[in-house]
Amino acid sequence: MAPCSAHSAQFRAPRAPVSIARPALGRAAVHRAAGVARRPLTTRPRGPVERGQPSSTAATAPAQTALDTPAAQAADAPFSYERTWWAVHDLASIDPDRPNALELLGKKLVLWRDGEGKWRCNEDMCPHRLAPLSEGRTVDGQLECSYHGWRFNSGGRCVRIPQSVDAKAEATACASSRSCVRSYPVREQSGIIWVWAHPGSPDEAESSPLPIPLGLQQLVASGKRIRWFRRVLPYSWDVLLENVVDPAHLPHSHHKLTPMLTRDKSGPMPFASVQQQRQHASNGADHSAASGSSSGSSSSSSSGSSSGSGADGGGAEAPDYAPPGMPPVGAFAFPSALSASGVVAFTPPALVAYEYALPGSAKLWTWIYAAPAGPGRSIVLTTTGNTRPSVTPGMLAKALLTAPKTLPPLLMNYYIQNIPMWRSHLLSNKLFDQDSVFLAQQDALLQRKGRQSWTSDYYLPIQSDLLVTATRRWIDSKAGGGPAYAEGAEPMGPTPSTEQIQDRWSQHTRHCKACRDAMAAMAVKAARARGAAAALFAALCALLGTYGAPGLLAGGAPALLAAAAAAGAAVALAVARRAAATVQAFKHVPFSHADNE
Template structure:
């Protein structure tokens, strides 16, 4: 396997670009709290339309800037004492000052500045450099993020699905370990991608690119189906796993899997799939049904069906390893070639990247208390951060109210139109008349009421996916 010696320096975790948000999903009228390697940050859009990233701390009294306001003039206002900051972090208003001259003096003091992290928008994502300061700004300009060339293709040769983003309750290393392990896919994702009883097969993983501290490594997967020509997994630190499957007819499926380490026990996943057509213009199959045309919000809420299938394994696997307090390679048994890339990833992390992420000392504690349902939280991990899904949730709630209101109205109208409604109140109505066929208009209204009631029920089930989606393998027959 990999040579444990470090030939090209230790990996520098803070001198990297990390994807932290999908720009179109951000609400530009409010600040957004994020974390990168344990550093509390805030994203906000200034008056020029540029997204900025500050440390999530007001220099005055250390209030979180993510709880503050983006004002109409494009400044970030701390709602604790009304200090204002421009996009460069300069304090431009300090209203409690004695007079204008004193205010100008206070604003010019370096201690009044917010700490700024470099940002850039590329391929629909907002990227943040994990070091602040003038020197970090210059370093950030000398390195590009881990971009995907196929996303810049405008020839019509590709079909680009929606971006998905989710905070996951397990660490960055366990995310990368998981996506370096194609053997788990038909087993953990039984029913969506493959069959645990038919598709758990032997295959080899030959190395495509030798291990590098800065550039990662790549492996191939020997084909397990006649329709597949080749599959490759390409790890590009710190955040990208690029998985490409080329089919026998020449088309390809590209899975773009980003993960940003946020805090211990958590990571932020941003993913997308791209379908590359073959020479005849045929589009290849995508991952399950997620490449089908659908509204973005629907793709987001349905992503739980996939992400939650292996979530429990990874969450508890991480905690069990932490309890044992030993080297990963000493705690596991990996006899098959399907584990080659997982082993190489763990060796890269141990020998070339300091053994793990150098967390900031200022981070929030991961989920605690053994709350199993909290692991499947969708609201806190996605919906509350996604402006697109919040709009869709409001519309669905309005629709549920309208549908159930329509059902009740149709039912009331059916009863009102049925002449027997009146005759049943009289003591002289013949018993036989109680069993007469209702008028056609009444039957139609009753049918409408039933259909609207059923629609309301399923809309309510859909709305629940914006909040929580629990998954249990014992129920996945």
């Protein structure tokens, strides 16, 4: 019997991955290379700064990133988009009872859960007549194609062909490598389904670590609930990365999304390289030690970074916002309305992290994973977490009795940690709606002019664009300028309409079991409320017909019944309208920045 792995080579061999240089940065190498000047960014002449006029927004000094070090520039370790773990779905919202379609690097894949409760990933194409397996079913722990009923086990081997004339013919057909469906390695960790995008390297996949930040590992180990939000976005992976490494856009693009995000809170946003901060702190400590001073020295440090230097915080330990052993190519400290001490970092190829210092030595994180779905399409997974203890009803009761002033923030934290997943997803959908109208057009322009045209078309005079620059430079110099999509990948289409850009149903709800279930429940609630309103209105009409308006106005029991019927009908109509609006919110909510005053 030919193994299923032979099927990959004999029948549908994948295109060889493009290998390009990848930064191999040890912390010691980064530390030794501290102080190397940043390579200049080529920009076209325009604007007052180029004409020699002063500008208050111009970056006063270039900041060093890990990409600038000799170790990074000389690194020749290959980077393969296929030989990488990608975060593709979250375990809490994916439907375990049906196959789930997935696009990754232009490959059409299917995620499904087998009889042992493990998630599997296969090519979304039945070897019989190329029908999509994502339109099939899971039966007895196996994946069944709904076209002719062929079934496949967890390893991708065909185990059932109903049309075979007898058992021997079926066994012969199933033994052929051509009856197999290609499989991809899968791991489940930190609430995420990870897919290794190369089907022929399971041992390499098994030995490769997942890019999970230290802080996230600590939260999971402590038992804190981690809630992810996932959406398939109508713009490319590089544009998504560029957007999420930029904290300066938050108070403008996301005006009034939360009380902390308003345009009036926008202002100067200096960026300080975490690497340089650590170097200065280390130099200050060395100077103090050399002069015999053990007190009174000052040092500058960023939130959440371990001791040492380098873009990853350096030293023997990783910063909490980054995965151990995977240094960011850029990490910058910046102030915001949320915290005067924040850090934003990009760890290639997919992780963007925000860390904020909170009162009482607490930390708040936002982690964002970006995966290339296909040309003009990307996958985002994002979550937040903090080191504050979870609020319990007992803590609320104690605060009420002993410290009433601490009750409001505790109530807010209690609400946030217990908010239904679908409600938090609606808020996240609004956040991405607010950015998408910009990013889809930007993506179309980059596609038309060339992905590297940013070097001449972008004007980047402000410090808060430093991580945008570092991210773009990594993509161009270390990652081939962008993903090598699978042969035959669906091409990037024309710029979508605003309605298509903000299509929550196609991009999120249809892939999220929690939101689909909530949407169905809200539809039932709306229908029942409308029915109740109709019944109460009919009762009111019956009372009017029986007693007439004068009789009801005279008071008494009939008048009370009429008032109750009228009030009940009004409440039921309000409930129906609210539930119907929530149903619509899972599909599409028009948004215009001009109207967001």
